[in-house]
Amino acid sequence: xxxGRLIVISGPSGVGKGTVVKAxxxxxxxxxxxVSATTRQMRPNEIDGVHYYFLSCGEFxxxxxxxxxxxxxxxxxxxxxxxxxxxxxxxxAGHDVILEIEVQGGLQVMQRRSDAxxxxxxxxxxxxxGNRLRGRGDTDEEKVLKRLQQARVEYRVAPRYQYIVVNxxxxxxxxxxxxxxxxxxxxxxHQQHLLKEAD
Amino acid sequence: xxxGRLIVISGPSGVGKGTVVKAxxxxxxxxxxxVSATTRQMRPNEIDGVHYYFLSCGEFxxxxxxxxxxxxxxxxxxxxxxxxxxxxxxxxAGHDVILEIEVQGGLQVMQRRSDAxxxxxxxxxxxxxGNRLRGRGDTDEEKVLKRLQQARVEYRVAPRYQYIVVNxxxxxxxxxxxxxxxxxxxxxxHQQHLLKEAD
Numbered sequence: 567x568x569x570g571r572l573i574v575i576s577g578p579s580g581v582g583k584g585t586v587v588k589a590x591x592x593x594x595x596x597x598x599x600x601v602s603a604t605t606r607q608m609r610p611n612e613i614d615g616v617h618y619y620f621l622s623c624g625e626f627x628x629x630x631x632x633x634x635x636x637x638x639x640x641x642x643x644x645x646x647x648x649x650x651x652x653x654x655x656x657x658x659a660g661h662d663v664i665l666e667i668e669v670q671g672g673l674q675v676m677q678r679r680s681d682a683x684x685x686x687x688x689x690x691x692x693x694x695x696g697n698r699l700r701g702r703g704d705t706d707e708e709k710v711l712k713r714l715q716q717a718r719v720e721y722r723v724a725p726r727y728q729y730i731v732v733n734x735x736x737x738x739x740x741x742x743x744x745x746x747x748x749x750x751x752x753x754x755x756h757q758q759h760l761l762k763e764a765d
Numbered sequence: 766x767x768x769g770r771l772i773v774i775s776g777p778s779g780v781g782k783g784t785v786v787k788a789x790x791x792x793x794x795x796x797x798x799x800v801s802a803t804t805r806q807m808r809p810n811e812i813d814g815v816h817y818y819f820l821s822c823g824e825f826x827x828x829x830x831x832x833x834x835x836x837x838x839x840x841x842x843x844x845x846x847x848x849x850x851x852x853x854x855x856x857x858a859g860h861d862v863i864l865e866i867e868v869q870g871g872l873q874v875m876q877r878r879s880d881a882x883x884x885x886x887x888x889x890x891x892x893x894x895g896n897r898l899r900g901r902g903d904t905d906e907e908k909v910l911k912r913l914q915q916a917r918v919e920y921r922v923a924p925r926y927q928y929i930v931v932n933x934x935x936x937x938x939x940x941x942x943x944x945x946x947x948x949x950x951x952x953x954x955h956q957q958h959l960l961k962e963a964d
Contacts, residue, residue, distance in 0.1 A: 688959045721963030729948070730956035742951055749928070749948030752941055757929035760887045764920035 570598075570661040571750065572653065572679055574727075575743075576672040577687030578717030580699040582733045586687060587666050589740045598661040600653050603629070606644035619649065637667065637674035648675070662747065669723045676726070683750055685743055686727035690734040692717070769797075769856040770949065771878055772863045773926070774942075775871040776886030777916035779898040781932045785886060786865050788939045797860040799852050802828070805843040818848065836866065836873035847874070861946065868922045875925070882949055884942055885926035889933040891916070 577583045591597050603619040605626050614620045621629070626645045629635060638647030648665055656663045665675060669686075676682055689695035695717060699710045724730055729746050733739040750756070776782045790796050802818040804825050813819045820828070825844045828834060837846030847864055855862045864874060868885075875881055888894035894916060898909045923929055928945050932938040949955070 686953065688956075692962050718963040721960045724960055725953050725957065727953050729951045730953045730959055731951060732959060742947075745944055745947045746951055748941075748944045752928045752930060752945055754885065754924050754926050754929045757887075758924065760929055760931060761920045761923055763891050764917040 567658075567660050570657040570659070570663055571747070572657060572675070572682040573597075573662055573664045573747070574672045574675050574682050574684040575664055575666050575687065576669045576684075576720070576727065577733070578689065578695065578720050579713045580695050580702070580717075581687050581689050582698070582736065582739075583666055583687050585736060586733055586739050586743070587664055589736055590664070590743055593740060593744065594662075596661055598656045598663050600648055600656075600663055600665045602646055602667075603635075603649050604644060604646045606646075621645075636665070636678060637671035639668075639670060646671075669720045673723065673726060683729075683746065684727040685729045685731055685746060686724040687731055687733050687739065688721070688724065689717075690732055766857075766859045769858070769860040769862055770946070771852065771856060771874070771881040772861055772946070773871045773874050773881050773883040774863055774865050774886065775868045775883075775919070775926065776932070777888065777894065777919050778912045779894050779901070779916075780886050780888050781897070781935065781938075782865055782886055784935060785932055785938050785942070786863055788935055789863070789942055792939060792943065793861075795860055797855045797862050799847055799855075799862050799864045801845055801866075802834075802848050803843060803845045805845075820844075835864070835877060836870035838867075838869060845870075868919045872922065872925060882928075882945065883926040884928045884930055884945060885923040886930055886932050886938065887920070887923065888916075889931055 575583060575587060587599065591599065601615065601619060603621050603626065605621055605623050608614065608620045612618065623645070626647070629647070629649065630638060634650055635647040636650045636653060638645060648667065648671070653663050667675070672684060676684055689698070692714060696710060696714055699713055731739050731742040731746070774782060774786060786798065790798060800814065800818060802820050802825065804820055804822050807813065807819045811817065822844065825846070828846070828848065829837060833849055834846040835849045835852060837844060847866065847870070852862050866874070871883060875883055888897070891913060895909060895913055898912055930938050930941040
C-alpha cells in the first residue's frame, strides 16, 4: 500500500482556505482532513473528534511533554495543536492528509516533517482580501484592518512554503493544488519503483 | 516579459522521447525546441539551423574553448552539442525551451544551469521497450540487446532528474509533463510577485 502525503495548507484569514480545502476534498474523496486538538470549551453544535479533539489542559500538556503534536500553539488562553498519531494512521492507510493551519503551525510541521508538501494560499490582492473580510460580516473596520496587518506578517513567511496558489477563482485554486499533488508524485524520489527492473 | 524555462528531457532509445516532445509542442505552441550543433555531414533532407547547426571541427572546437555549449560530447567520431546562445535568446523572449538530449548531456546541463527542469522518460517495462525497439525496424536483435543494455545504464542516472514520467499512453505522458511545468510555475520562488503588495 502506497503511503499518503502530508499536505500543509496555510493562508491569511479571509483568503478562503476552508472553501478551497472543502472543494479539494469533494473532487478527491481519498483525501482526509486532519482534526486539531484544543483545550477551549466545546460549542453546542460541535462533535468531539470531528470538529476538534476536546482535551483538558492537563491532557494537552501531557501530550506536549510526550512530543505527540505535529505543531501546537496557545491562542487567547487556549491551546490548539495537531496530534501526530491520527495523521500517521491516515497516511499509513494511503490517504493524503491535509493540515489546514496558520503559518506558525505550518512552519513547525515543515521543520518536523521534511516530506510535507506545503502550499500557501494568497489573495489576488490586498484590496480583494479586505473586501472578502468585510463581505463575510466582519463589518468592524478596525478588525478588518487588524486582519490585513496579520496577513502582511503571514505573507512574509509565505516564501518558506513550497508552493503559492492564488485563490481568485475557486475552481482554478483547487486545480492548481491538484496539479501540485500530481507533479509531486512524478518527482523521481517517488518513482524509484519504475527503475527497479534495470538493476 | 517573463523569462521562459529550460527543460531537459532525456530517456533511453526507443522510449518515444521525440514523439512526446512533438506532441507537447503541438499542445503548447509557445514551447521551443533547442537545435543541436554537430560536425557530422549534412544529409540530403536536412536544413542547417533547423535539424542541426552544421559546424566544421575547427568551429566546434573554438566554441568549446569559448565555453559556448550548454553540453557537448563526441559520438562515433563526430561532435554534438547544444549552443547556449540561441537557447538564452528564446528564454529571454519568454519561450520555454526543450533540450531533448541523452543523459550524459542532460547531467552537464543540470550542473551548469541549476534552474533547469529535468524530466526522464521511462518505458512501462523493459519488455515493452524491447518490443518498441524491434517494432521500429531494428530487427537486428544484437542491436536491440545493446540498446537495452544502454537503457539500463541510463536508468541508473534517472534519479538525478527531478521528475520521471512513464511513456505508456502518449497522451498521459504529455499531460504529465504539462502538469510538471504548471506545478513548477506555482513554486514559491516563481510567485514572489504575488507577495510584493505586503511589503
